[in-house]
Structures are given as structure tokens and as C-alpha cells.
Amino acid sequence: MATDTIRPPQHDPDALVGPGQTFTTISDTIGDAVIKRPVDRQWLFGFALAFVVLQLLAMTITNLLFVGVGIWGINIPHGWGFDIINFVWWIGIGHAGTLISAILLLMHQRWRNSINRFAEAMTIFAVLCAGLYPLFHMGRPWYAYWLLPLPNSMDLWPQFRSPLMWDVFAVSTYLTVSVLFWLVGLVPDFANLRDRATNPVTKTIFGVLSLGWRGSAKHWQRYEAAYIILAGLSTPLVLSVHTIVSFDFAVSNLPGWHATIFPPYFVAGAIYSGFAMVLTLVIPVRSWYGLENLITMKHIDNMAKVMLATGLMVVYGYSQEAFMAWYSGELYEQRMFYNRAWGGPYAWAYWMLLLCNAAIPQLLWMKYFRQNLFWLFLISLVVNTGMWLERYVILMTLSRDFLPSSWGQYLPTVWDWGMFIGSIGFFFFGMLLFIRLVPMISIFEVQLLLPEADPHHRPAGDKQHGGASMRAVPTGGQGGGHHHG
Amino acid sequence: MNSRKDLPLDLAAVQQTLDQATGKTYWRSLEELANTPAFEEMLHREFPENATEWAGDEPSRRRFLTLMGASLALAGLAGCTKTPNEKILPYVIQPEGILPTRPQFYASALTLAGQVTGVLVESHMGRPTKIEGNPDHPVSLGATDTFAQAEILTMYDPDREAAVSHLGVPRGWDDAFNEIGAAVDAAGDGGERVRILTETVVSPTLADQFKNLLESKRFAKAKVVVHEPVHATAEAATLKAVFSEDVTPVYHFDKAEVVVSLDSDFLCGPGASLKYANAFSARRRLKPGEGLGKTVDALHRRMNRLYAVEAMISPTGSLADHRLALKPSEVEAFVRALAAKLGVANVKDADKLDKKHEKFLDALVQDLTKTWDEASHSFKESRKAGTTLIVPGPYQSAAVHQLAHAINDKLGNLGQTVTFVEPAEKLPIKPEQSQTVEQLVADMKAGKVDVLLILGGNPVYAMPKATGFADALGKVKLRAHAGLFADETSAQCHWHLPLTHALEQWSDARAFDGTATIVQPLINPLYNGKSYHDILTGFTADPAVSSLDVVRAYWKKWYDANKAGLQDARSKEDFELFWKKSLRDGVIEGTASKAKTPGYKAPDFGGLAAGGEFEILFRPDPALFDGRYANNGWLQEFPKPLTKITWDNVAHMSVATAKALGITQTLGRRGGEHGETYIDKVDIEVPGVGKVNVAAWVVPGHADGSVTLTLGYGRTRAGRVSMSPERGVIGVDVGDLRKTASTWTAPVGKANVVRAGGKHLVACVQAHHSVEGSDLVREATFEAEAHDDHFHWHLKIHGSGHHAGHGNAHDAEHPPEKQEAEAATSATSGRIPLDNILPPIPTPPQAQRWGLVINLGACTGCSACVIACQAENNIPVVGKDQVNKGREMHWLRIDRYYAAEKGQDLDNPNAVETHHQPLPCQQCEKAPCEQVCPVSATVHSDDGLNDMVYNRCVGTRYCSNNCPYKVRRFNFLAYQEWADDSLRLMRNPEVTVRTRGVMEKCTYCVQRVRAAEVEARREAREIRDGEVLTACQAVCAMGAITFGDLGPQGQTPKTDAAKLRASKLNYTILDELNTFPRTSYLAAVRNPNPLLVSHGEKKG
Secondary structure: OHHHOOOOOOOOOOOOOOOOOOHHHHHHHHHHHHHOOOOOHHHHHHHHHHHHHHHHHHHHHHHHHHHOHHHOOOOOOOOOOHHHHHHHHHHHHHHHHHHHHHHHHHOOOHHHHHOHHHHHHHHHHHHHHHHHHHHHOOOOHHHHHHHOOOOOOOOOOOOOOOHHHHHHHHHHHHHHHHHHHHHHHHHHHHHHHHHHOOOHHHHHHHHHHOOOOOOOHHHHHHHHHHHHHHHHHHHHHHHHHHHHHHHHHHOOOOOOOOOOOHHHHHHHHHHHHHHHHHHHHHHHHHHHOOOOOOOOHHHHHHHHHHHHHHHHHHHHHHHHHHHHHHHHOOHHHHHHHHHHHHHOOOHHHHHHHHHHHHHHHHHHHOHHHHHOHHHHHHHHHHHHHHHHHHHHHHHHHHHOOOOHHHOOOOOOOHHHHHHHHHHHHHHHHHHHHHHHHOOOOOHHHHHOOOHHHOOOOOOOOOOHHHHHHHHHOOOOOOOOOOOOO | OOOOOOOOOOHHHHHHHHHHOOOOOOOOOHHHHHOOHHHHHHHHHHOOOOOOHHHOOOOOHHHHHHHHHHHHHHHHHHHOOOOOOOOOOOOOOOOOOOEOOEOEEEEEEEEEOOEEEEEEEEEEOOEEEEEEEOOOOOOOOOOOOHHHHHHHHHHHOOOOOOOEEEOOEEEOHHHHHHHHHHHHHHOOOOOOOEEEEEOOOOOHHHHHHHHHHHHOOOOOOOEEEEOOOOOOHHHHHHHHHHHOOOOEEEEOOOOOOEEEEEOOOOOOOOOOHHHHHHHHHHHHOOOOOOOOOOOOHHHHHHOOEEEEEEOOOOHHHHHOOEEEEOOHHHHHHHHHHHHHHHOOOOOOOOOOOOHHHHHHHHHHHHHHHEEEEOOOOEEEEEOOOOOEEEEEOOOOOHHHHHHHHHHHHHOOOEOOOEEEEOOOOOOOOOHHHEEOHHHHHHHHHOOOOOEEEEEOOOHHHHOOHHHOHHHHHOOOOEEEEEEOOOOHHHHOOOEEEEEOOHHHOOEEEEOOOOOEEEEOOOOOOOOOOEOHHHHHHHHHOOOOOOHHHHHHHHHHHHHHHHHHHOOOHHHHHOHHHHHHHHHHHOOOOOOOOOEEOOOOOOOOOOOOOOOOOEEEEEEOEOOOEOOOOOOOHHHHOOOOOOOOEEOOOOEEEOHHHHHHHOOOEEEOOOOHHHOOEEEEEEEEEEOOOEEEEEEEEEOOOOOOOEEEEEOOOOOOOOOOOOEEOOOEEOOOOHHHHOOOOOOOEEEEOHHHEEEEEEEEEEEEOOOOOOOOOOOOOEEEEEEEEEEOOEEEEEEEEEEHHHOOOOOOOOHHHOOHHHHHHHHHHHHHHOOOOOOOOOOOOOOOOOOOOEEEEEEHHHOOOOOHHHHHHHHHOOOOOOOHHHHHOOOOOOOOEEEEEEEEOOOOOOOOHHHEEEEEEEEOOOOOOOOHHHHHOOOOOEEEOOOOOEEEOHHHOOOOOHHHHHOOOOOOEEOOOOOOOOOOHHHHHHOOOOOOOOOOOOEEOOOOOHHHHHHHHHHHHHOOOOOOOOOOOOHHHHHOOOOOEEEEEOOOOOOOOOOHHHHHHHOOOEEOOOHHHOOOOOEEEEOEEEOOOHHHOOOOOOOO
């Protein structure tokens, strides 16, 4: 194990924890951001802005309920528009969180420890944003509960062959598991904060949230078991949720939708956009809150590599769509692809999508772009846009299907944008609250990255070290002997 | 413009109106009765759904406040208003035959510009809800046209004027009769300075009343003027010149083997088109059972051939086997050349036809005179005389009519395919008491008219400005207008008298062949109106005499004179029985006009009238006709047969003309091809007459160098549908370009038609016109197979896949051979053999397998079925803005595709082929919509129908996305009219009214199916074939739609629908998707002239 060696005196660019970090400094850096740090101007400004934008969502939904989905630009043939584009986009963004938390945990990728909390929070808010759309895109959202298999006197059940039905289960399961996973992971840190808090109110709140965590070995053992089980539950969800979301398209019979490649291609795309979103969020937050030592360039570099890999999978998906259109010999598939790329009114979006998702991210092959925060931030924004455009392009194939007589076009209205931008406001509103109220980085998991956390660690001539550790990590560090993962 | 503008609330007037109101009054507050502008404004805002400005889905703050204000104000007013005194009583003794839930049908007749259609009106508990054709009526034969279907909405129109008013102040009928009567008495001796302007009189009773009126002392010197905005004036005058007497021609399409239409839309236009369509299509339609075997000799023998020569492509022209696009002056040149070639004497200017049409002309001449001999592959034997028919169009010049009948005479058609009867419409008044409109205008200008009674019509709008009618009207001292609406004419009149609708009154009407029908009321007048009969009675006799009395008295007199000739024995005995039988049948026995055999006398045909570089054609609009339907939402939103444009009129022109003018067209991004097109406007000027600025529209197949404009738009006072404070007037009044009311063509110079600045937003529901390589429309032609000394005929099917479309990128992928092979497979089996993992859907042994077969060869695209479907199924009107967004609600649409012959493009109007394809729900057996609905809101019934459960629908719209035919319609907003009393009465109670957020679609009129099932079960029998007619099927004069039980799979077909389905011509569209549609199509059988077909090249 790399941590078996003494921490080098110089800063190692591959290090997962910056130089000079001890249990204490980590606890202080992360914990104080919640407990001691005053509400600063940056956060307040961001929060106020997000709150204002959130009102746009509230207004749109109110108007939607009073007037109807006709306030959007949807029509026949475009039964779906921004509603489903944004649903898929948000769900996709959520995937990185689960991937980082669960899959990387199971795969012993220790670098996940300093970003998983953040990514999980992102997942939850992204899924909440996503969930708004299928609910409110219904013509009669007040009957949304009809999609649930509730026993009733009329013996009416949902129609289990419909992918929308599967969505209900997929998304609600995903949200539930994600929230549980996040909360369970937070318990040791809540206990840490409880112990650090001086204000009795804060102490009480974190006391309740920490569920009586005392850091005993028994606690750690149970915690470990629960966390692994949840990781095991989440892992298939990473694959299944977006697979099922892709079924909304793949199960239909429309040219451009009816494609067997959709599930893997959607999952790759989801992870792609999720990592892009994590980068978009982490890069500024890291510098605002001085977390460079916890989220190091190693993390950033790894995320950029994952982005590059998944991006290539997505590009493979695009190539297969084009190939299958040609290879199938199917008139409608060919016409669809012709319209998508050249003849149709939305061809600009297709080329923009290729630029954003296929061309620009290739810069990440170069270390310079993976290490330069400015460029990486820009690329992450480009990928977010590109992945949104991907869903846009998929939905816009509705404009020209089988019968030329029913071709039409779709233009989002101010209310489509209102719901979209409003949901971004909702997302940032949630994320900013999270940054303020909850340790945004998992304290104890980062501490585990320190050499001191290794049970076989032999501090060079420092007898005090263990004791310091005990003081600094009264909750998470007590069972120093446990193996994480 | 509105004389009412500044009137305060006049309580005295209100009280008076209330006192005089009889029957039901549908008023809601004092202000409404007083008709203050403020209240009108408020009403317009309060009841927004039926299609006016509500359409916007981004309600402005301003409108929100207005709405709030209006609602509060209304609430306040409602609080201090007494509830109308309405009594409801249960039936103590239930009237015979009236059962709740079971509709009654009453025979009646509807009149439109002198054209009479016999109808059966469906009535639910005293509310008329739907109009069907009367199968016993010789003109209707069970079908109706678009306008008749929409009359229901006109009757219930909440904008109909409800009060007699004088200068905008509500008054009573007694006042009106007294005060107008006094003015008549003051207008000279015997009403010398009185004029009565009336619409075409087709009611014999009314004609009789006019006669009596003008014989009365009071009106002895008054004059009557007949004015009909859309009337075949040239035809009537010409016929008199040619045949020396007034005659009405009757065409016999059943006897005609070759038909030439000279700009005559005889299958769908005004006149006897329903009767003609029936006869014409009977010769072309595949009969059930035909086409099952290999040969179709019977169909080949029966098949006629249609040539159409016209400028603007008409529904008839789009069905023609050969069509030549010529502008009006060229049409005349064509007839001259044709007449000369056929040997008509004294034809001048016979060489003025462009030489490039020589081939067409020669082939036509051969076809008109000889019959085809397949063995020698040439026209050989001479054709039997009297088996062809030349039909001149009503808007053609007198010379065209004269020459057409000269040709008919030459070909021996007179007395065979063309016969004559006495004209049905005739006002039996002395010539000196009759005036033309021109004379009336002159008299008005000269101040010779003191009192003008305008009975019906809207002459201020309909008379072209150039006639000066509207200006001269101001000189008349007392002007009274009787009409359904307070329109442009009433705005310029002192008195407005509300008329009753045809469904609210007793009257009678004679069809073009003389057959009379009693018009019976289906409901008490909704709006305090009186009929023409009542109004004429009011001026002459006791106003208490009802129109029923008048009509009965007329027919009693007729009965006494004619009862000896009646066939029906019981009618002979007793007038009461005769009356009841006439009412029930909707046809009065023995009223058909006598046949006439006038002698033909060749007139002097004169020389060819000079054409212009551009020729402007004026035609009645397929939706608004002459403008009278401007407030009818169904018709405003009616996608016009060829252009698919709603809510607008445009200048139709050919592709080449549009290119020459530099017309460009862009699609909007909201609805795109499905609703939003921006197109350049053109300035059109007729020198010395006027100028209009109107949107251009490109119609492939339109003759070059001509522009067709339609009447009826640009109404300034027509009610809330046609105009609103925000949107203003809909369309452009092209009357400004017409010199007289009978101007149908105006030749102008090149400089008079120019592109103007600015684009116009057109709500066109199908802007894409190519099939894009898909095999959607198929045609079939006869192919001969030699057999000893004779030939057997079978059909060769051509799919549209190799038909080309215009700019089709995928031709190479679908070589013709492959298409044909597929077509053949599909046509025989109806299925293509593909493995399907879904198990077949079991049909219970007892259940029917309902199916619909649509004969593309019999569809003219006239779209009457679209309105019939709308009326039957309570389909809402959504307004232009919503159509722009691609959200129109028609359950049945007619797709229209263009194709060009191979080597040609759409620039050549003569190479353009127009295909119509009605598209209702395909009722797939394996419906893609059903699988994706998360709540089972769309499911299969036992008999295989794809049902929509509105109550269960949550509105995910997935079903619509997954429907390859895109036949589903979604209530994006609250489109249905929920607030208006009168429109609520109109609805078909058998069909659920859909709410916001719910998907809907064609159900095959499942309410009719279920009603028939109940009936059959009650009588313990099977449902008979043909017992259930869908609304679209019932209305179709061409008989293009057949509905019925397809019977168990694999068994011998029993019903008509099953037999047609089994025919070789039958195919389903997109069957490669394994949807197994129950709606199928019969390839259109074409009968081209062999001389005009180059073999193997008819592709596109």
C-alpha cells in the first residue's frame, strides 16, 4: 500500500491528501465550514441568486397547474419537449454521485473518499430536479398516483408494459437508496460535528442526526456492513436507472428511438455528464473553501480521465446510430439520420452535440488540460451542454417520423425555459444549503487516507501521534483498526 | 362604425325587450340585453375557449387583470339579476317515440345560395345535434357537404343577434312592423320607393308570399331585388341564349364514359355535387366482391375517364385521370380548339391554344369520338353518341358555356348525358317589379329609394366595393336588415331583425331538380328570431299567423290542385296524411320539375376574350363560402381541401409563378410543417377597381400566370370567432378587386401582381407535400392480358415509394421492383410476413372485428368528413394560435401529397399529381399506443377497437409519440367550451366531452357501434351489414369510406367492408411496423388515356 511509506516532505501531485494534513486539520477544515465559519458574502450571494431562480420554478409550476401543459411548446407530433430532455439530463447528472460512492467504493478506489459526499448530494438534488418533470409534464398531474400500484376498489392497476411505469419504480428506488446511502455515510461525521459544536442548538441537532453514534468498534462494524450493503444496492441502480430511462425511447417504435444500443449508451452518457457536473461544482467550491489539500489535482485528474473514457463510449454510441441507419437499409432510420444530420431543422443541434461531446473533450488526452483548472472547468461546462444537446437531439427526432404529413417542429416557450432554469435554481439552492449545513467532504473517510489511519502505520519517532489522532478524531478515528472497504 | 358605442344603459329599452320576449330567453344580465359595448367586450373575454383570443398560452398580466375584473363584474351583476324564469317539468305522459338516450331523426332541408340539400337532423331530447343527408332526397342521397355539417354550430352560435333593435336599442317585433310599415306607407303610393333585397328564393311558399305581397295595395309598386353573392349567373344567362328558354341542366354521370370538366368542380362545388359525386363515383369504385379474383373486367367496362381543364386545382381536378392547368382565357382557347376539332361550326379563334397542349387535345378528341382497341393499341371504333359529357364550370365565361353545350350537341349528349328541367327557383313576380342589383344601386344613388328591406344576406360585405352599394345605402331613409347576425349590413341599417335559423323554422325548399322538402323546426327559436315567412306576413297580414300556417296553407293549395297525380294512395285521400308523409320523408311527392327538351340553337360564339399576363380568379372559399360562415369556428379551422390552410385566405399561385414573383416561404419553429408557415405577401391590383395585400401560397398544379383568390374573409363585424380586439380581422376581403358581383376573373398586367414587403403567418396543418419515398399512397392501372380474341383486365398496383417524391433522397434504396413486390404481398395478404414476439390478440368468437376501408380512388379530398367527425364527436376548435403550434384537434385528417411525373418537377403544373389520404385512427390490432400507456387509458375492446378511456388518462402523451400515424390529439389547454349555454346544448350527449390534459382520437364512432349493438340485442339478431355508419362514411357523397365487420380471420368475407378488405387493391399503411391496422386503403384505380401514357415511365 502506498500509504505504508512515510509521507514525502514535498507535495506529491498524485497525493490524495495535500501536504501537512493531519486528522486535526482535516476535521477543522471540513467541520468548521459548517460550525464555525460565518455566513460569508460569496455563499449568501449564491444562495440568494439560487433562491430567486428557484422562484421561477415555483411560478412555472403554479401556472402549469392552473393553465395546463399547453403553456409549453409541445404539440403533436412533439408530445415531449423540454420536460423529458431535462428529466433525462438531470437523471444522468445524478449518476456520477452513485458511481463515485458505490462503484468506486466496491472497487477500492480510495480517491473517491474526498469527493463522494459532494457527489452524493449532487445525485440527490439532481434526482429531485429530474423527478419534477415526469410529475408535472402530465396533462393531469393530480392523478400522478395512478401510476403507483395502489390497491383500489375498481381493480385498476398501472400498465406494467409501459416504460413510464418502470420509470416510476426506477427513479423512486434510486432516490430512496441514494438518500439512505448519503445519510448513513453522514452519521460518523454528524457525531464529529456534535462533539465539536459549542452552540447547544447545533449540538442538539447534530446529536439527533448522529443517532447516538459513539464510535465504538461495534458501531463501526455495523456501519461498515450497512454501507457495503447500500453500495451493493446502489451499484446495479447506476446501470438500471438510466437503462430504464433509455427504455422510454428504446421501447417505442420511432426511428431514432427504437435502438438496442440505447441502454449502455445512455448509462455511459449519464456518467459522462455526471462527472462533468461534479467538476463544474467542485472546481469553484474547492477554491472558495480552501479545500485544495483535500480535493487534490489527483482527484481532478482522475475525474477528467473518467470523463474522457465515458465520452468515448458515448461517441461510439453516436457512430453506431449512424452505422445502423445505413446498415439497416431501413427507409425510416435512414430518413431519420438524414434529417438529424443534414436535412432536418435541428441539424445544427446535432453538430453542436458532436462538437461538445465528441470533439472538444478530446483535449483531455493532454495532461495540460486535465491539470489546468480553468480549461477543465470550461470543458466540463461544454460536456454538460453537450449532454443536454444529446437529449435535445433525441427528442427532436419526434419532429419527423413516419408520415411526412404529420411532420412538425417544436420551439420551447418561456415556460419551458422557466421550468428548466428554475430547476437549475432548485439544484443550486439545495447544493448551497448542503455546503452550509452538512460536511461537504466526508471527514472520516478523508482521514482514512492519511498514513496515520493505517493500522500498520509506524510514525517515525513520534509517540504523540496516536494520541493526537485520538483527540482529533474522537468519533471516526476511534476504531483506527477498521478497514474500509 | 358602431352606432351603439356611446349609448348609456337604457333601462326602459331593457324593460320593453323583456316584456316582449317570448319563449326562452338566454340573457344573463341587464347590460347584455342592453348590448353595451362594455358588456360585449366583457363577454368576449369571459367565454374565450371557442377559438378567439384565448389561444395565447402566455397570458399577459394585463389580460389576467382584465379577466379578473370581468369575472368580478359578472359575479356582481349576476348577484343582482333575477334568475330567468324557466320551468322544468317531467313528462307526465311521455311523447310517443321520445326516449331519453335514443335520438330522433327529423327530415328537413338546408339551403345555401339556392342550393338545397335534403337532410335528416338528429335530435336528442329536443336538441338538434347532428345533420345527416337524407337518403330519400334526390340531391342529397344520404350525403351532405361541409357547409351543411357546420350549420349546427351556426344555429347554436352564441353571437347570433337576439333582439330586434333600432339604432342599437332593443325594441319589439310589433314596433318593427309598425314603424317600418309606416315608413313603407310614406314611401310613395303603393310603396313606390320601397325595395326589398332578398337572397335566392328557393321556398315555393316564400315565392308565393312575395307574389301576394307585391300584389297587396301597400307594396303594389315596390320592387324586389334578388342578390346572391355566389351564383352561377353566366350559366343561367347563357343557357337562355342557347336554348331560348330558362332551363336547368341535369348531368348524367352514370351514362358518361368520358367526362371533360371545364373548370367545373362538379364533385364538390356548389350545385348538385352530392348527386353527381354519387353517380360519378359509382362508375369508378371497386364494388364489394370485385377484385377478389384475378381479373377486373367489370370494373374496366364501368370505368369512366375524367379530363379536367382548370386553373386552380379543385377536388374534382385532383381526382382527374388527366388534368391540364390553364388560366381562364386559355380554358376558353382550349374549348374553342376542342370544338373546332370536333367539327362545331363557326368557332372563331380556334388556333389560340398553345401548341404544347396539342397532344392532350388530340388524345382527348380521339377519346371523345372513338373507343380504344387494345389489339391494335389505338382508338379505332367510333364511340356511341351520347356517352360523353362536357361540364362547363359555373364561373366560366358565357362563351365557354355556349361552346361546351355546342360540343355536347355535336357529340349527341344533349338528351342523353345532359338533360334539362325547368328551373326550380323562380320568383313569380311581374318583370316591372323586379330589379337587378345594379339598378337598385342606381336608384339608391338617385335618391329614389326611401325604404330598403334587406331580407337575409350581407350585401354590404358581399357586394364588391366598386359597385358602390355600401355608399349608396346611406341615401336610403329607412334601412332594415333581417339576418342571423348583426353584421356589416346591420351596422349600416336602422333596424336589425333577427332571423331564425333553418333548424328553428317552418319553411320549404326546392332542390335544383324541383323536389320540394318541408323545412321543419327542430327547436324553438333560441334567439327571439322570426323567419322570412313571419316577416313578410308581418307586413301584410295578421302577424299572429304562424309560418306553419303559411307553409301548410301553401301546400294545401298545391295538394288540392295536384292530388290526382299522387302515387301514394293514402296521401291521395287525406291532406293530413299527405302532410305527415311529406314531413317524414323529407321529400314531397310529385314536386320534381318537369323535364324539358329545349331545341338547341347555336349562338354566335364571338371571339376569344383577351386574357391578361396575369389572370385573377375569384372563387367562393371552401371553408367560409361567401363569408357567411365567418363566425363558424369549425369552418374557420377547417383545413382547406388542397392547401390545408386554416383561418386564412391566400393568393394561390403555381410554383413557377411564385418563383417568378420571388415568393419565399419559411417554416416557423413552433409548429413548423404542422401549423406555422411564414410566406411573402403580394400586392394585387386590378386597375381602376382596387388593390389588396394578401399572403401568397404556392399550389403545385395551379396554372401559371394566374392567381386564385377566395371570397369570404376580411369580415369586420362577424362575431367573436372571426375577430377579436387583439387579433383584428381574419384574412383579406378580396371583394375590393371585383368590379361587379358577377366578376369571377380579372385579367391584369404583370406589374399589377408584385411581391410586397412583409411576411404573413399562415396556419397550414400540412406544409410538407412529398411522401419522401414511403409507400403511403398507391395507385392501380389496368393491364391487359390477351386471351384468344379478347382481353382480360387486371390491375397493376403502383406504390408511392417509387413515385417520387419531390427531392427524395432515398429513391435508390427503394427500387421500383422491390416496392412492387412488397405491394403485391401486402395487397393480397394485408400483412407482411414478419416474425412477431407478441402473441396474436385473441378475438372472442362472438365479437365483431370492425374495420374501415377507404377507397383512395373515390376521395376528392373535399373534407366534409372532417367537419362531420367534428360535429359527431364534440371536437373543439382551438384557434389560429394553437393551430400555429401544431395542436389542431381534428380526429380525422386528410393528408395531401404531391408527386410529379418522372423527369418532371412540380414546376410543371401539368405533371403534378395530387393524392388525398384520409387518416382516421388506424385502430391497430397491435397498437403501439396501448403498450406505452402507464395507466391503461388506451386499451383494446373485445371487438378489437382501440378504445380511449378519457377518465383514466393522466396525459403523459407517450401514446401520441409512439403512434406512427400521429392520429392522436391532446387537450394541451382547456379547449372545450364549458361556459356557453348554447354551445353546451349542441353537444352530442353520446360522446364524452374531454377535459384539459387528456388524449383523444378517432373511435370509429364507437357510440354508433354500441347503439347498434343494443338495438340488435333488443331485437335478438345480428348487426346487419351497413347498419353502423361512421360519421365520416355517412357524409361522403363519393362513397369512399366503408365501415363494417371484417369477420373472423381467414373466413370468406361476408360484409362489404370485408370484401373490399380482401380485394387485391387493399393495403394498410406502415404495416412493416407490425401494427396490423384495421383501417385499410384501396389503391386508387386510374384510367389514363393510353395515348397520354408513355409506358413504364409513369413514375415520378
